Amino acid sequence: xxxxxxxxxxxxxxxxxxxxxxxxxxxxxxxxxxxxxxxxxxxxxxxxxxxxxxxxxxxxxxxxxxxxxxxxxxxxxxxxxxxxxxxxxxxxxxxxxxxxxxxxxxxxxxxxxxxxxxxxxxxxxxxxxxxxxxxxxxxxxxxxxxxxxxxxxxxxxxxxxxxxxxxxxxxxxxxxxxxxxxxxxxxxxxxxxxxxxxxxxxxxxxxxxxxxxxxxxxxxxxxxxxxxxxxxxxxxxxxxxxxxxxxxxxxxxxxxxxxxxxxxxxxxxxxxxx
Amino acid sequence: xxxxxxxxxxxxxxxxxxxxxxxxxxxxxxxxxxxxxxxxxxxxxxxxxxxxxxxxxxxxxxxxxxxxxxxxxxxxxxxxxxxxxxxxxxxxxxxxxxxxxxxxxxxxxxxxxxxxxxxxxxxxxxxxxxxxxxxxxxxxxxxxxxxxxxxxxxxxxxxxxxxxxxxxxxxxxxxxxxxxxxxxxxxxxxxxxxxxxxxxxxxxxxxxxxxxxxxxxxxxxxxxxxxxxxxxxxxxxxxxxxxxxxxxxxxxxxxxxxxxxxxxxxxxxxxxxxxxxxxxxxxxxxxxxxxxxx
Numbered sequence: 001x002x003x004x005x006x007x008x009x010x011x012x013x014x015x016x017x018x019x020x021x022x023x024x025x026x027x028x029x030x031x032x033x034x035x036x037x038x039x040x041x042x043x044x045x046x047x048x049x050x051x052x053x054x055x056x057x058x059x060x061x062x063x064x065x066x067x068x069x070x071x072x073x074x075x076x077x078x079x080x081x082x083x084x085x086x087x088x089x090x091x092x093x094x095x096x097x098x099x100x101x102x103x104x105x106x107x108x109x110x111x112x113x114x115x116x117x118x119x120x121x122x123x124x125x126x127x128x129x130x131x132x133x134x135x136x137x138x139x140x141x142x143x144x145x146x147x148x149x150x151x152x153x154x155x156x157x158x159x160x161x162x163x164x165x166x167x168x169x170x171x172x173x174x175x176x177x178x179x180x181x182x183x184x185x186x187x188x189x190x191x192x193x194x195x196x197x198x199x200x201x202x203x204x205x206x207x208x209x210x211x212x213x214x215x216x217x218x219x220x221x222x223x224x225x226x227x228x229x230x231x232x233x234x235x236x237x238x239x240x241x242x243x244x245x246x247x248x249x250x251x252x253x254x255x256x257x258x259x260x261x262x263x264x265x266x267x268x269x270x271x272x273x274x
Numbered sequence: 275x276x277x278x279x280x281x282x283x284x285x286x287x288x289x290x291x292x293x294x295x296x297x298x299x300x301x302x303x304x305x306x307x308x309x310x311x312x313x314x315x316x317x318x319x320x321x322x323x324x325x326x327x328x329x330x331x332x333x334x335x336x337x338x339x340x341x342x343x344x345x346x347x348x349x350x351x352x353x354x355x356x357x358x359x360x361x362x363x364x365x366x367x368x369x370x371x372x373x374x375x376x377x378x379x380x381x382x383x384x385x386x387x388x389x390x391x392x393x394x395x396x397x398x399x400x401x402x403x404x405x406x407x408x409x410x411x412x413x414x415x416x417x418x419x420x421x422x423x424x425x426x427x428x429x430x431x432x433x434x435x436x437x438x439x440x441x442x443x444x445x446x447x448x449x450x451x452x453x454x455x456x457x458x459x460x461x462x463x464x465x466x467x468x469x470x471x472x473x474x475x476x477x478x479x480x481x482x483x484x485x486x487x488x489x490x491x492x493x494x495x496x497x498x499x500x501x502x503x504x505x506x507x508x509x510x511x512x513x514x515x516x517x518x519x520x521x522x523x524x525x526x527x528x529x530x531x532x533x534x535x536x537x538x539x540x541x542x543x544x545x546x547x548x549x550x551x552x553x554x555x556x557x558x559x560x561x562x563x564x565x566x567x568x
Contacts, residue, residue, distance in 0.1 A: 010372060014366075017384070020440070021386070022383060023402070024440070025386070025398065027401065028401060039405070043405050043406050043409040044406070044410065081296070085292040089289055089293035092285070092289035096282060098282070101286055104290060107297075111302070113554075114301060115500075115501050115547055115550055117525060117543060117546055118305070120543070121308065121529045121539055122303075122305075123304040125307075126304055142300050148293045148296055148297055202389065205391070206390070206394075208392065209503055223391075224391045227393065227394055228508075231397055238405060241397065241401070242398070245394050245397055248394060249394055252389050252390065252391075256389045260382070267448055268451075271445065271490060
């Protein structure tokens with residue numbers, strides 16, 4: 001009997017929490033199809049007709065194509081930079097047993113404790129001095145710099161699980177060190193590479209503070225920054241704003257829908273090992 | 275033999291160099307520069323500046339009313355956010371893991387907010403707080419919702435928590451779920467045969483055996499809550515007045531918005547770093563001791 005009560009209680013709690021989690025998203029979607037007046041008069045009701053006017057207007061006014069493209073540049077530059085640099089460094093640091101090697105590794109790991117907020121002011125200055133301020137590409141490079149430490153940590157741990165004999169067999173077959181890395185080692189690192197890609201994708205795609213500090217022209221803005229500007233500009237017209245919020249979330253939701261299993265696995269592993 | 279050692283060192287340096295250059299430029303140098311400027315009165319523009327010793331730190335902690343209230347507000351937020359997020363995430367993980375049906379559906383629902391940008395999803399909440407809830411509170415049943423959710427700092431504190439819970443639970447829930455899946459089945463079965471109630475199961479089997487996940491999740495939430503910015507920025511903008519200003523906002527205000535006290539802002543940033551460092555160190559070393567092996 002008590003088991004039965006427990007089961008009913010469990011469903012009830014889950015249902016209540018599910019309503020809390022879905023409520024804002026449901027409200028945003030429903031109201032994004034209404035006209036401005038309809039939002040004003042009946043927020044809670046369903047839209048009178050399924051019109052996509054708000055969406056086409058938001059798409060044009062917020063210049064979604066351009067800001068979406070900027071976001072892609074930032075994300076791809078950052079991820080490629082992080083994966084390329086960290087896989088090389090993490091692999092080699094894990095394989096070399098010397099005092100220098102463990103010292104360098106310790107330096108990387110210790111820096112994981114530095115909060116971004118502590119260095120943001122001087123980092124902005126550094127980016128400006130290097131000419132990386134004011135372009136999505138430059139932002140991607142800076143992001144790569146901020147992301148290497150954790151990626152190296154993850155690669156370092158993963159490489160320990162790959163038998164050394166593989167390196168040796170590669171060098172015996174006359175493979176140079178670099179060629180051996182790209183042909184034999186890197187393919188073996190793909191599982192942890194995927195974890196690293198997922199974690200950084202979520203960070204880079206959705207980042208706000210660093211882009212705000214480094215991009216100073218609306219033509220360079222990423223999706224999140226564009227939405228932020230849009231929100232300030234059309235704050236009265238909720239129907240339009242909501243359509244822009246939904247529209248800008250679609251890419252990441254699609255990615256999630258296709259790769260859910262790997263994303264969930266990646267996040268759990270990244271957290272447990274990091 | 276020595277030539278081989280040199281060769282190994284040389285190849286180590288080659289492999290590590292690209293990452294190390296990035297690391298040096300965007301992490302180490304800004305950190306060192308920040309620490310250096312924190313002892314100066316630099317305004318970010320002038321070529322000259324003076325050394326002021328620890329005066330910035332003294333001013334921040336003793337005389338700066340806004341910084342102190344930002345620290346208290348953030349501290350209060352951290353305590354509630356860490357407790358609520360972990361309790362709800364653990365509850366969800368246990369409940370979902372005990373289901374046989376619709377596991378994936380629930381997992382997707384509760385994880386979804388983590389995929390979205392904090393700025394974008396918080397704007398949805400602004401809509402809920404400023405339009406939907408006022409409309410709801412016109413019905414007698416929801417009369418109690420008639421509050422100034424974003425206009426009164428006392429209430430906004432809870433609005434911020436509500437949104438942070440919504441956006442923060444997903445990842446923690448996944449970590450707890452994978453830890454629960456790792457509990458050996460024979461231990462659960464033994465407990466059930468011995469007639470353990472669900473509560474006793476939780477207290478004596480589940481919690482001790484997922485202690486490592488607790489350490490990680492509390493570490494993650496402590497870290498993210500002290501650094502909170504996006505959410506508060508999008509929801510209240512730190513206002514009304516400075517009623518909901520968090521530490522990171524206060525630092526940015528000092529460095530940019532008109533104040534331009536670069537050195538002083540750096541000192542505050544170092545203080546934030548030290549707070550997070552000390553608290554997470556204590557937390558991890560205390561909780562590591564209590565972990566047990568299955």
